[in-house]
Amino acid sequence: MDTFEKLFEPIKVGNVEIKNRIAMAPMGILGLSTERGGFSKRAQDYYVARAKGGTGLIITGVAKIENEIEKFHEGSVPCPTMDPGHFMSTCGETVERVHAYGTKIFLQLGIGFGRVAAPQMLVGQPVAPSAIPNYWNPSVTCRELTTTEVETLVKMAAESAAIAKMAGFDGVEIHAVHEGYLLDQFTIAMFNRRTDKYGGDLMGRLRLPIEIVKAIKKVNGEQFPVALRFSIKSYIKDWNQGGLDGEDFVEKGRDIQEGLTIAPILEKAGYDAFDADAGSYDAWYWAHPPIYQKHGLYLPLTEQLKKVVNAPLIIAGRIDIPELAEKTLEEGKAADMINIGRGLLADPDWSNKVLDGRPEDIRPCIGCHDGCLGRGFQGKPLSCAVNPACGREDEYSIGHADMVRDVMVIGGGVAGMEAARVATLRGHKVTLYEKTYELGGHVVEGSVDEFKEDNARLLEWYKTQIKKLGIDVKLNTEIKPEDVKNSKADVVIVATGSIPVMPNVPGIGNSNVATATDVLLKKKPVGKDVVVIGGGLVGCETALSLAMDGKNVTIVEMLPELMSAGIPVPHANRIMVLDMLKFHNIKVVLNSSLQEVKDGAIDVIDKNFKRNTIPADTVVISIGLKPDAKLYNDIIGKVPNVYAIGDANSARNIMAAIWDAYELARSI
Known part of the structure; x- marks a missing residue:
């Protein structure tokens, strides 16, 4: 179609021609690899679904080049050298299937994790260029790699690339001078304190990525493409501390100038493309941008990078809005290809829907990380909050029902809408009832802020x-x-949502008390001094919304940390919210509970029973939600086939609501 012509122009990376300019960004396939380091059936189906959906280039999630120097538990991530025959068998089949759709596929090769290796994945002590603290547990010091071990990593990278070529991969991408992984740690002075040939000045620190590309080209030939995952800027304010956009801080990792200096050196060494982004584990919200980050957040950086390199520039950074992707390519100032990561988890058919002229049908990523990284931290397989079939495409697809049923869905929040959608796709006759004038439930108030536009x-x-x-x-x-x-319904699905929990304290009925819903939807006026009771994710986001609106905001939380109870908030989202709270000067009072609401103030009490008064023109209650299950309780056992889903079952989050609904509706 004319509107998105640039997205569907072919492009070459090295000598490999790609049918369009849409790439799948590399994302670790946690839980989808085999214990022998290959691709499971789920992993194969996962990649094939994105090829079938029209993606031009798939860059796989990271595959470790070895598992002895930095030993992970078997099955954590793929590894070509662990069992080359098994790897070529499982991955070779994946490549064949992907190629059937005209899609090219690169294997991402990870040189190592280093200081950012998660303890639960490691067997033994973490390693690094130098003896530096582990990111996840700073009390643990990483073992410095020997010169011989680093030389072995170069050999294993070449061996892994040779296996990838034999398996049929069209190229490899090196992981990475990016995000603070092991190879990146070698290039950054903050982490590399070595005195051998792999340390010292800039060229010493770049020796490892240069040797790797040269070794791969030697075994696979100059024409075999080698891309590089590359972070232009680290955004490291200090150890385990990131810097926000617009924040004034001294970069302790790689600054923009150094990024622009080393990129041409690496291109000259032999890298055929730059898969560019920004960030580090210390500022993970740059490398894995949550909902609070802007779409296209890397464009100001990649526009500068494009001026100093000639190799194709593949960029990610929440650029999954088709109009933004097309505009970026049309302008030609910041990218040659668009890298879509979580957008392809949410909708594997992204490319085909754009090509078909129906971008409105693309299911959007909401930047929550609950189904992808969040599940990984819980030891669960990769998936997606808004697409429950992600990572289990074949076994969890929606089929047509053998018998048409009359389905009554009560409640028009995300759970009710998803149940109605899936049941209709199954072929059932569905009626959706909503007691208010609009669909959406709690997502309505959860969408009003600019940083919640997704x-x-x-x-x-x-x-x-x-x-x-x-x-x-x-x-x-x-x-x-x-x-x-x-009613004549064969199945009744109750999705009546949840209602706020209100503390039983004096003054809770005063006119200056509101719920988070009230203030977000502007149902109640809000004064200058605001106290938010409850430091969960909703409370913190509400506090940010109010602070951005010019209010003086204090959060009162009864636990020792914010966002520490209930469903875990994924790491990138959590640390960004915490940094945003500091940036917007929001006061935080921990280990304290609301005791009384007064006129213009509240009394709180801490864990030592010390009372304190805090000025408050408005008191916002955000201590949680409870199921609105009255209807369900009234009818369960009195009519057949009654189910409660989403918050009506248990008040949780968007992912839980959608997953409940999908699981139930696909089985009716």
Whole structure:
């Protein structure tokens, strides 16, 4: 189609021609590799789904080049050299299937994790260029690699690339002078204190990535493409401390000038493309941008990088909005290819939907990390909050039902909308009832802030799908128990959501008390001095919203840390919220509970029973939600096939609501 012509122009990386300019960004396939270091059936289906969806180039998640010097538990990530025959068998089959759709595929080769290796993945002590603290547990010091071990890493990189070529991969990408992984640690003076040939001045620190590309070219030939995952700037303020956009701080990692200096050196060494981004584990919200980061956040950096290198520039950074991707390529100032990561987890058919002229059908990533990185930290396989079939495409697909049923869905939040959508795709006759005048539930107030615009995109996607599927939606219709009993529904799905938990303290009914929903939807006026009771994710986000609106905000939390209870907040999101709270001068009072609401103030009490008064024109209650399960409790056991999903079952998050609904509706 004319609107997105640039996205679908072919491009060459080295001598490999790619059918369009849409790449799948490399993302670790945690839980999808085999114990012998290959691709499981789930991993194969996962990559093939993105090839079938029209992606031009797939860059796989990281595969370790070895598992002896830096030993991981077997099965943590793929590894070509662990069992080359098994790797070529499982990955070779993946490559064959991907190629059937005209898609090219590069294997990402990881030189190591170094100081950022998670203790639960490691067997033994972490390693690094020098004896520096482990990121996750700073009390643990990494063992400095010997010169011989570093030389062995170069040999293993070449051996892994040779195996990749034999398996049929079209190229490799080196992981990475990027994000503070082991190879990046060698290039950054903060982490590399070596005195041998792999340390010292800039060229000494660049020796390892230069030797790696030269060794790969020697075994695979000059024409075999080798791309480089490359972070232009680290955003490291200090050990385990990142810097926000607009924050004034001294860069202790790689600054922009150094990034622009070393890129041409690495290109001259033989790298055929730069897969460019920014960030580090210390500032993980740059390398794995949450919902709070802007779409296209790397463009100001990659525009500078493009001026100093000639190799194709592949860029990521929440650039999964088709219009933004096309505009970036049309301008030609910051990218030659677009790298889509979590956007392809959310919707593997991203490319085909753009090509078909229906970008409104693309299911958006909401930057929550709950289904991808969040699950990885919990030891669960890779998936996606808004796409439960991600990572299990074959076994968890939506099939057509053998018998058409009449399905009654009560509640129009994300759980109800997802249940209605999936049940309709199954072929059932669905009626969706919502007691208010609009669909969306808690996502409505969760979409009003500028930094939550992706939630609004998800809500709009659901409304579009419901309309296109012709689902019968009845707004302003509150369902009573007798309505259910009198209906002819074969299946009743209760998705009535949740209601705020309110503390039982004096003054809680005062006019200056509001819920987070009240203030976000501007249902109540908010004074200058605001105290938010509750330091969970919703409370912190509400505090940010109010502070950005010019309010003086204090958060009161009864636990020793913010966002420390309930469903874990994924690491990148959590540390960015904490840094944003500091940036916006939001005061935080921990280990304290609300005791009384007064006129213009509140009393709190800490764990030592010391009372304190805090000025408050407005008190915002955000201590959690509880299921609105009255209807379900009234009808369960009185009519058959009744189910409660989402917050009506247990108040959690968007992912839980969607996953509940998908699991139930696909089985009806």
